[in-house]
Amino acid sequence: MKTIEELKEKYGLTDEEIDYALDKAKGIILGFAMELRAIKVLEDMSFTNVKYVDLPTHDIEAEKSGNKYYIEVKASKKSPTREYSAYKLAMIAMLEGTHLTLVMQPTPQLYTTEEILSEPKRVLLHFFQYAYRGDIEGLKSLMNSEKTKLILSTYDKVIRSYSSKYSSDSLEFIKSLF
Structure with missing residues (x-):
């Protein structure tokens, strides 16, 4: 909530303006919050060297049992691979390692991306x-x-x-x- 107070003080935003902005940015905020939560989830699943990267193909890189993984975090309940365009798949195929999709809602579930593609x-x-x-x-x-x-x-x-x-x-x- 420090950020909201900073916006009020630095830019003179009203509660109404902040509520409006938060409502508009709700999905973006949820996505970033779930990416942060995903790091903890992956660490709890015994992944190591977990780091946030925010690349077009994945959000997080991690290792487990000597293997490299590229993880896309999905915060919504929509189809997890709905936004995997042909161009994104072309880029995923270039990765040296396994691409995973971590679906955060309703409870975290980790899938090999290939398994859940149409x-x-x-x-x-x-x-x-x-x-x-x-x-x-x-x-x-x-x-x-x-x-x-x-x-x-x-x-x-x-x-x-x-x-x-x-x-x-x-x-x-x-x-x-x-």
């Missing part, structure tokens, strides 16, 4: 992972299904926009498909 988003994530690593066999396996090809065709724009990041072997294979 099928189209999961297919796209796998596509990017294979393309970045140069895993031609993975790409071939993925492209064996007409359903998968159809899913990926809807993401043509984002697939093309990240093509400079693909391994050269992957790029040649992908060009033959699109």
Whole structure:
């Protein structure tokens, strides 16, 4: 509440103005508060080196049993992967480690992001992972299904926009498909 008093004193804001601003910023405040709470939750789950990073792909980085984890914190009760755009998935696929989603409401639940993605988003994530690593066999396996090809065709724009990041072997294979 020191912050509110500071706003009143420094800028002469009234209670009405502060109430209005707080109401407008409620979601943002909740998000940041849950990110702070998430650090404690992760430490209680035996994660170490937990640090807040606020990057486009994740909010927190942590380690457990020698493995690196990238954690996105979700404060609302909405679908936890609703805001995972194709572009965000392309960036997540570049990470060297496991991406997790920590859903804070109603009680903290930690998920491997890949497990909770819709099928189209999961297919796209796998596509990017294979393309970045140069895993031609993975790409071939993925492209064996007409359903998968159809899913990926809807993401043509984002697939093309990240093509400079693909391994050269992957790029040649992908060009033959699109």
